Amino acid sequence: MGTPPAVPDEVTADRGPGRTRAAVDAWEAVFRLQATLLRRFAADDVWQGLGLREYDVLHTLSLQPGGHARLGRLSEDVYLPQPSLSRLVDRLERDGLVRREDDPDDRRGVVVVLTAAGAQRQREIGGRHAASIARNLASMPAEDLATLTRLAREALGD
Amino acid sequence: MGTPPAVPDEVTADRGPGRTRAAVDAWEAVFRLQATLLRRFAADDVWQGLGLREYDVLHTLSLQPGGHARLGRLSEDVYLPQPSLSRLVDRLERDGLVRREDDPDDRRGVVVVLTAAGAQRQREIGGRHAASIARNLASMPAEDLATLTRLAREALGD
DNA sequence: CGCAAGTCCATGCGTTTGCATGTACCTGCC
DNA sequence: GGCAGGTACATGCAAACGCATGGACTTGCG
Numbered sequence: 137m138g139t140p141p142a143v144p145d146e147v148t149a150d151r152g153p154g155r156t157r158a159a160v161d162a163w164e165a166v167f168r169l170q171a172t173l174l175r176r177f178a179a180d181d182v183w184q185g186l187g188l189r190e191y192d193v194l195h196t197l198s199l200q201p202g203g204h205a206r207l208g209r210l211s212e213d214v215y216l217p218q219p220s221l222s223r224l225v226d227r228l229e230r231d232g233l234v235r236r237e238d239d240p241d242d243r244r245g246v247v248v249v250l251t252a253a254g255a256q257r258q259r260e261i262g263g264r265h266a267a268s269i270a271r272n273l274a275s276m277p278a279e280d281l282a283t284l285t286r287l288a289r290e291a292l293g294d
Numbered sequence: 295m296g297t298p299p300a301v302p303d304e305v306t307a308d309r310g311p312g313r314t315r316a317a318v319d320a321w322e323a324v325f326r327l328q329a330t331l332l333r334r335f336a337a338d339d340v341w342q343g344l345g346l347r348e349y350d351v352l353h354t355l356s357l358q359p360g361g362h363a364r365l366g367r368l369s370e371d372v373y374l375p376q377p378s379l380s381r382l383v384d385r386l387e388r389d390g391l392v393r394r395e396d397d398p399d400d401r402r403g404v405v406v407v408l409t410a411a412g413a414q415r416q417r418e419i420g421g422r423h424a425a426s427i428a429r430n431l432a433s434m435p436a437e438d439l440a441t442l443t444r445l446a447r448e449a450l451g452d
Numbered sequence: 453c454g455c456a457a458g459t460c461c462a463t464g465c466g467t468t469t470g471c472a473t474g475t476a477c478c479t480g481c482c
Numbered sequence: 483g484g485c486a487g488g489t490a491c492a493t494g495c496a497a498a499c500g501c502a503t504g505g506a507c508t509t510g511c512g
Contacts, residue, residue: 158439159428163331165446170328171373172450173321187468208490215329220469222492227468244477244490270317275451281316284445288323291442292330293433345498366460378499380462385498402460402507459508468499478489 166288176272182264184257189216190228191265194250194258197234203250206239210248233257324446334430340422342415347374348386349423352408352416355392361408364397368406391415 178188196213197203207225211218225248228234233254239245250258273281336346354371355361365383369376383406386392391412397403408416431439 155436156424156428158436158443159431159434160424162431162434162439162443162446163427165443166324166328166331169446169449170324173324175373189468206490215333217470218491219471219493223468226492239490242478242490246491266314266318269321270314273317273320273449276317276320276445276449278313278316280445280448281320283441284449285316285320285323287434287438287442287445288320288327290438291327291431291434364460375500376461377463377501381498384462397460400460400508404461453512455510455512457508457510460506461504462506463504464502466499466501469497471496472494474491474493476490476492479487480485481487482483482485 162291173269173272177265177268180265180268182261182268184261186228186231186257186261189214190224191258191261193221193224193228193248194233194254195262197248197250198255198258198262203255204237204247207246207248228254320449331427331430335423335426338423338426340419340426342419344386344389344415344419347372347382349416349419351379351382351386351406352391352412353420355406355408356413356416356420361413362395362405365404365406386412 174188183191192214193210196210197205205213207221208218211221214221216224225234225236229236233251235249235251237247237249239247276284332346341349350372351368354368355363363371365379366376369379372379374382383392383394387394391409393407393409395405395407397405434442
């Protein structure tokens with residue numbers, strides 16, 4: 137990057153129209169990346185009949201201590217409106233992957249618990265999914281991968 | 295091709311478990327960033343009654359020369375299955391933002407054309423949306439923004 | 453030409469989504 | 483205690499989704 141800039145600070149300055157352009161470019165690039173990868177992952181044959189959202193719930197539960205979480209909290213973690221999650225949990229419960237329990241501390245509350253079958257299913261899918269992620273990002277140098285991770289996190293205000 | 299590698303490349307040829315972990319971290323960070331921003335954008339009061347996907351179609355059309363594109367091509371550009379887009383276009387057409395025309399070169403084909411009202415609407419929404427994007431990424435230094443853009447593009451194999 | 457195979461878009465149909473709302477419960481104030 | 487207001491989850495309902503399929507047209511090959 138030794139070439140002198142044809143146009144001074146306008147481009148790298150924090151304000152001005154170029155700044156908005158840069159932000160829009162970043163958003164579009166991130167959006168496109170996410171959409172493309174999501175599509176490829178969805179096409180993977182590793183989901184054993186459940187959708188990405190269903191898996192995300194199992195995955196999130198598997199990260200909770202005890203494998204259980206309040207429905208409302210889960211709703212925030214998986215970025216799904218509460219009524220949608222409520223019905224999604226209906227389906228998971230019907231399939232025996234998850235179980236609803238009363239919250240002893242708050243009788244309005246419902247605790248969603250991962251069953252043994254659910255935990256098992258999550259591990260199976262998770263392993264294959266992780267492999268697919270690595271495969272789909274194989275073209276990136278490890279250092280770029282780390283930088284991408286850092287910047288994506290920082291973009292959310294740290 | 296230049297000099298052969300005198301030393302096995304530990305850094306860029308990393309194939310260990312850490313590599314998968316790094317890829318998964320990157321995916322999760324990107325996914326989270328996209329989901330969070332998307333949520334904020336959706337909450338913006340700039341959409342004038344139409345959804346993000348509808349806007350994406352208008353936006354994509356506005357980038358095409360002549361403001362028109364074949365339905366199938368559009369379907370790929372906006373990452374929406376063809377039947378879903380077909381019905382989405384039904385709605386846009388009903389609202390007068392878009393118009394269907396026969397493709398003179400292929401009578402199976404349908405060309406989706408942005409109407410004047412559609413182009414107008416796209417510009418209004420687009421301006422406010424761009425401002426919102428800039429606002430939501432305001433915490434990022436311009437250089438990081440550029441790096442994020444570059445890496446997100448490179449991640450797709452480039 | 454004539455027909456088989458392929459492409460493009462629309463539509464039937466069952467599922468999922470999300471908003472608005474309902475019911476049960478908790479909390480704070482009197 | 484008792485009531486007002488708030489919170490947590492479920493459900494009615496209309497809209498949107500996507501898969502599978504259908505009808506129209508094009509292409510390639512004998």
